[in-house]
């Protein structure tokens with residue numbers, strides 16, 4: 400069986416792997432591409448590694464960097480600046496910078512891995528002890544996507560009833576820490 404096109408063929412030698420020169424060339428090309436992709440991926444990873452270290456040591460970061468580091472949408476970052484929840488400075492059009500420590504304060508539960516080692520409290524799904532996603536969204540000025548992301552990242556237990564997702568209030572309040 401040809402390793403490239405999977406068709407049966409009459410092998411000239413016991414080591415023949417491909418049915419034709421064409422398949423042989425295709426396989427060679429594919430292998431070269433795979434090798435090239437790997438080199439590119441490694442280079443990219445190395446580049447991002449340096450970038451992450453660099454970003455984490457900077458006081459002010461770009462909106463794009465904030466979206467990646469904190470899993471927020473651009474709109475959310477801009478809304479937080481507008482509401483004075485985080486410090487933003489404008490260095491020109493499309494050159495908004497935000498204070499990294501403000502975001503870290505806001506999302507301390509997300510960014511501190513040792514906190515997740517605590518024994519999780521038993522989730523309380525009783526009526527009155529839960530928020531829906533939209534309630535969290537409006538209470539903490541975060542769009543629903545950001546809220547869902549936070550819930551996932553913090554492994555907060557949820558309960559789905561019909562089209563509503565219920566989340567224990569105490570666990571959410573802990574994350575936002577009243578802010």
Ligand SMILES: [Zn+2]
Pocket residue numbers: 401402403404405406417418419422
């Ligand atoms: Zn073939």
